[in-house]
Structures are given as C-alpha cells and as structure tokens.
Amino acid sequence: MRQNYTKYLPYTWPIIMVILILTAYSMNSVLGYFVSIVLFIIALASPKKAILLLFLYVPLRPFLIELNPALRLAGDLMIVGAFLHVVWQSRYNLRSLFSFQLFEYGYFAFLAIGSISALLNNIGFIPVILQLRAFIMFYLIYYIVKRLDIRKEDILQVLHVFIWTTLLILVQALTEKLSIRGLFMPEAWKELPLSSKNRVRVYGMLGNPNVLGIYLGFAYFIFYYAKKYILHYNKIWMQILQYFTIGIFVLTYSRGTWIGFLIIAVVYVLASHNLALIKTIVIQVAISLVVIVLPINFVTNLIENTSIGQEKVQNIQQFDVGGSSGFVDRLGSTFNDDTITGSQSSGRLFIVKKGFEIFKDYPIIGTGFSTFGDSSSLSRISPILVKYEIDRKFYSDNQYIQIIVQTGVLGVISFTVFLLGMLYALLKTKRSKLAKLMIGVVFGAFFMGLVYNLWEADVFTLVFFTLLAVSLNNQSRFQSIHEDLTRG
Numbered sequence: 001m002r003q004n005y006t007k008y009l010p011y012t013w014p015i016i017m018v019i020l021i022l023t024a025y026s027m028n029s030v031l032g033y034f035v036s037i038v039l040f041i042i043a044l045a046s047p048k049k050a051i052l053l054l055f056l057y058v059p060l061r062p063f064l065i066e067l068n069p070a071l072r073l074a075g076d077l078m079i080v081g082a083f084l085h086v087v088w089q090s091r092y093n094l095r096s097l098f099s100f101q102l103f104e105y106g107y108f109a110f111l112a113i114g115s116i117s118a119l120l121n122n123i124g125f126i127p128v129i130l131q132l133r134a135f136i137m138f139y140l141i142y143y144i145v146k147r148l149d150i151r152k153e154d155i156l157q158v159l160h161v162f163i164w165t166t167l168l169i170l171v172q173a174l175t176e177k178l179s180i181r182g183l184f185m186p187e188a189w190k191e192l193p194l195s196s197k198n199r200v201r202v203y204g205m206l207g208n209p210n211v212l213g214i215y216l217g218f219a220y221f222i223f224y225y226a227k228k229y230i231l232h233y234n235k236i237w238m239q240i241l242q243y244f245t246i247g248i249f250v251l252t253y254s255r256g257t258w259i260g261f262l263i264i265a266v267v268y269v270l271a272s273h274n275l276a277l278i279k280t281i282v283i284q285v286a287i288s289l290v291v292i293v294l295p296i297n298f299v300t301n302l303i304e305n306t307s308i309g310q311e312k313v314q315n316i317q318q319f320d321v322g323g324s325s326g327f328v329d330r331l332g333s334t335f336n337d338d339t340i341t342g343s344q345s346s347g348r349l350f351i352v353k354k355g356f357e358i359f360k361d362y363p364i365i366g367t368g369f370s371t372f373g374d375s376s377s378l379s380r381i382s383p384i385l386v387k388y389e390i391d392r393k394f395y396s397d398n399q400y401i402q403i404i405v406q407t408g409v410l411g412v413i414s415f416t417v418f419l420l421g422m423l424y425a426l427l428k429t430k431r432s433k434l435a436k437l438m439i440g441v442v443f444g445a446f447f448m449g450l451v452y453n454l455w456e457a458d459v460f461t462l463v464f465f466t467l468l469a470v471s472l473n474n475q476s477r478f479q480s481i482h483e484d485l486t487r488g
Contacts, residue, residue: 013164017056024067032070039074043081047144048154050082051466054141055161058462059169059215062207066186075458079137082144089147096147101472103421109414111135113407118368123382127370134375138461145469158466159226166219166245173204173212173248177300180312193318202251210452211459213257216249217264218463221437224277246285247292256451260444267440272433348397348451355401358388359408366408373402375456399449399456419446425472435471 023035039057043050057064057075065072090096100108111132118128148154175184181203182190189207204212220242227238249257269277303309351373358367370376371384373396381393396402403415423442429435441464448454455461 013052013056013161016053017060017164017168020057020060020064020071024064024071027068029068029070032068036071036074036077040077040081043078044085047082047085047148050078051141051145051148052157052161054078054462055158055466056165058458059165060205061458063172063186063205066188066207076133076137079140079144083140086144086147101421101425103418103425106414106417106421107139110403110407110411110418113365113411113414114369116368117362117365117407117411118370120365121368121371121384123368123370127376127379127382128368130379131369131374131376134456138458138465141462142465142469145466146473150470159222162219162222163226163241166216166223167241169205169212169215170241170244170248173202173251174244174296176204177202177251177296178303180300180304180309181316182312192316194316196317197253199313199317201253202248204248204252206459209252210254210257211457213249213252213254214260214448214452214457215459215463216245216252217257217261220245220249220261221264221268225433242284243288243292246288247296250285250289250293251296256448260448263447264437264440264444267443268437271436271439351394351396352398352401354388354390355396355405358384358405362405362408364408365410366404366406369406372396372405373398374406374453395453397452399452399454402453422468426468429472432471434467438467438471441467 020035023031026032039050039053042053054075057078061071061075087097115128115132118131119125172184181192181199189203198209201209202212203209206212206215223238223242223245227235227242265277265281269275304313355372358372367382367384371382373394375395377385378393378395381391385391403411407414419442423439426435426439426442445454445460445464
C-alpha cells in the first residue's frame with residue numbers, strides 16, 4: 001500500500017502549486033492567511049515536508065505575494081514550524097541542539113556585532129529584528145536539515161519539486177518575454193517602468209533577473225545530476241529542460257550570475273577531475289543559443305515591431321525613450337565610459353566610495369544593521385545616510401561593502417570566518433560529488449557577493465544551506481544514498 005502511495009507522490013506537487021497560484025489570484029486575504037496556517041501545521045508535523053514545500057514556495061514567493069500579500073509569511077511560518085519540530089524531537093538530547101561548527105560561530109558573531117552596533121547607534125529594535133530575520137531565517141534551513149535523517153525518497157522528492165517548479169518558472173518566463181511583459185504577470189509588474197537595458201531582460205516569477213539567474217544556475221546543475229544519476233528519469237525530457245534552463249538563464253542578461261556560475265563549473269570540474277563536463281556545458285550552451293535564445297529574440301523582435309508591440313514598449317521603456325538594448329549591447333556596455341560614469345555618480349562605485357567614507361568614522365563595529373544598503377534599510381532613510389548626505393534608499397548590490405560599513409573590522413573578521421569556515425569544512429569531507437559541487441558554489445558565492453546582496457537572497461540561501469547541510473552531515477549515509485539512487 002505504501003509503495004502505491006509513493007508512486008503518486010510526484011504528481012501531488014503540481015496540485016499544491018496550482019492551489020498556491022489560485023490562492024494568490026483570488027487576492028483573498030482570509031484564504032491567504034488560512035493557507036499559510038495550514039502550511040505551518042504541515043511543517044510542525046513534518047519538517048521534511050516543510051523543506052519540500054519551501055522549494056516550491058520560495059521561488060514563487062515574489063509572484064504570489066504581489067497578488068496576495070497575505071501569503072507573505074508562509075515561508076517563515078514553515079521554517080519556524082520545522083524548527084520547533086526539530087527542537088521538540090531533540091528534547092532528550094539537548095546537546096545536539098547546541099552542536100555547531102566553526103563557520104556557524106563566525107556567523108553568530110557577525111549577527112551579534114551588527115545588532116549591538118545598530119542599537120548603540122540608536123537604530124531601534126524593529127529594524128534590527130527585520131534584518132536579523134533576513135540573515136537568520138534561511139540559516140535555520142541548514143540547522144534543520146543537518147538534524148534530519150535524509151533518505152533516498154527525500155532526495156527524489158526534492159528533485160520532483162524542483163523539476164515542477166522550474167518548469168512553471170520557465171513557462172512564465174517564456175510567456176513574459178514573448179508577450180512583452182503583458183501576460184502571466186501581476187498588474188504592478190506589467191506597469192513597472194524600465195530602461196532599455198532592463199526591458200529586454202527576463203524577470204520571471206522571482207521578480208528579479210539576477211535572482212532568476214541564480215535559481216536557474218542551480219537548476220542546471222540539479223538537472224545534470226538527475227539526468228546522469230537518476231536512471232529512471234526520462235533523459236530526453238531532462239535534456240530538453242536543461243536547454244530551456246540555459247536559454248532563459250542567458251535571457252536574464254545577468255552578467256554577475258554568469259560569471260559566478262562559470263566559477264562554480266570550473267571549480268567543480270577541477271575538484272571532480274571531470275573535464276568532460278566542460279565539453280558538455282559548451283555544447284549545451286551552443287545548442288541553447290541557436291535553438292532557444294535566437295528564435296525567442298527573433299520572434300520577440302517581430303512582435304515588438306507591430307503597432308501593439310511598439311505601444312507596449314513605449315509604456316514600459318520610460319527612462320530612455322528610443323534607446324535599444326540586446327545581448328551585444330549589454331555586454332558591450334559593461335565597461336564603457338557612460339556605465340562607469342553612472343556607477344561613480346549614483347551606482348555601485350558610488351555606494352562603495354560612500355561606504356569607505358562611512359567606515360573611516362566607524363571602523364571597529366560599524367554603523368549597525370539597517371543603516372546601509374541591506375533589505376531592512378529599504379523601509380526608510382537611516383540617520384546614518386542623512387549624516388552623509390545620501391538622500392535615497394538603496395540596495396548596496398555588494399554584500400562586502402555592506403558588511404564593512406555595518407559591522408566594521410570585527411564584523412569583517414567574523415564573516416570571513418563564516419565564509420572560509422564553510423570552505424574548510426567541505427574540504428575536510430569525504431568529497432562526495434555534492435560536496436565537490438558545493439566547494440565550487442562557495443567560490444562562486446565569493447565572487448557574487450561583490451555584485452549582489454547574496455546572503456539576503458532567499459532563493460540562494462534556501463538552495464545553498466540545504467545542499468550544505470546534506471554535504472556536511474552523515475557523509476557515509478549520503479554516499480550510500482547516492483549509490484542507491486544510481487542503481488535506481
């Protein structure tokens with residue numbers, strides 16, 4: 001009986017996906033809160049199901065909450081429910097709840113420094129709590145998964161969830177591109193004014209081309225694993241899914257993400273001595289460019305040249321009317337004079353310059369959380385910014401300058417222990433294929449932190465901390481699971 005039930009499990013995830021989307025489109029707050037509470041109860045009863053539901057919910061969250069804000073707390077509630085289950089389950093073994101590795105202590109120290117500094121600078125409790133939520137909530141995924149008994153069926157179900165979720169994201173992204181941001185999108189997103197350089201990018205259900213690129217980069221490697229090692233999957237369909245994943249990944253025009261995942265691929269190839277993977281990636285990228293990217297861009301250009309298409313473009317492109325952009329334009333503009341001048345006056349270079357100016361006055365423990373370029377600071381103009389004549393809210397788009405400003409030298413040291421501690425812990429493992437991939441991901445994260453607020457991105461931290469927990473714990477058990485999966 002159990003075997004028959006398990007056989008139908010992969011098909012439950014599309015149903016749950018439909019329920020979430022219908023709840024969002026209903027725009028009914030009561031229904032949204034009800035679904036969130038139901039998800040919390042499920043997580044409280046089964047943390048494994050919570051992790052699976054998070055892999056479904058988190059990538060869709062920006063899309064869902066734009067339509068129904070009542071779904072905003074569903075993810076946090078699931079994480080808290082799963083955490084409470086783990087704590088209760090370990091009530092007779094309290095030592096296991098307080099067993100941490102060096103990099104975790106580094107992370108805790110960083111959080112403490114940022115919080116204390118903020119309070120000393122009169123930032124207030126609520127902004128600090130909001131920023132702690134951004135940093136702590138998805139670390140708890142690592143804490144939870146680390147303490148779960150991972151089995152073969154758990155790995156398979158994560159793959160099922162990831163495949164169905166990615167399929168929906170790809171369909172929406174393709175629709176968004178061909179409809180010139182006109183279909184399968186919340187109204188607020190359709191009306192979002194963009195520049196020519198951003199208008200051509202695919203934002204997807206994640207609401208941000210950079211975050212979409214990060215998700216699809218992870219999806220490619222997960223599909224590669226599933227296609228290569230899970231023998232009962234239809235490899236032709238998995239191959240097609242990989243081509244579309246690469247194609248939409250390219251259409252995000254997310255240069256920082258491209259470089260980050262190139263670093264991940266190179267490090268993984270070197271760590272696993274799998275030079276054949278480079279050839280595979282190059283061939284797949286070439287095929288995707290010819291079969292997916294070029295046709296999509298060609299059809300999109302035809303649609304944009306119609307009277308309806310031109311009207312849509314004019315409605316969207318409000319910052320540089322008449323400007324144009326594409327793959328070559330975006331790459332070519334990376335280091336041109338206009339881009340560098342703009343970055344120095346108001347963009348990333350301006351933020352870095354201002355950041356070091358502030359750091360000189362707060363060198364030891366910084367200005368504190370919610371003062372400079374983090375997610376919490378977007379809710380208001382912090383008094384620190386007013387002091388330094390910065391009259392706008394902004395994301396730093398550089399995790400390191402944010403850490404330097406907000407936590408000073410002590411925070412930088414603590415965060416360095418966190419980053420290098422993870423790498424050291426992975427290097428000490430038995431080096432399963434997943435651990436080797438995660439070594440690459442850590443190196444890729446080192447770079448992507450230069451151009452994104454990476455450790456505040458829910459999609460990145462969900463996937464990263466989940467894979468890190470599996471990599472670092474129960475190595476012999478995971479290796480046996482991998483062998484079991486390979487045999488099918």
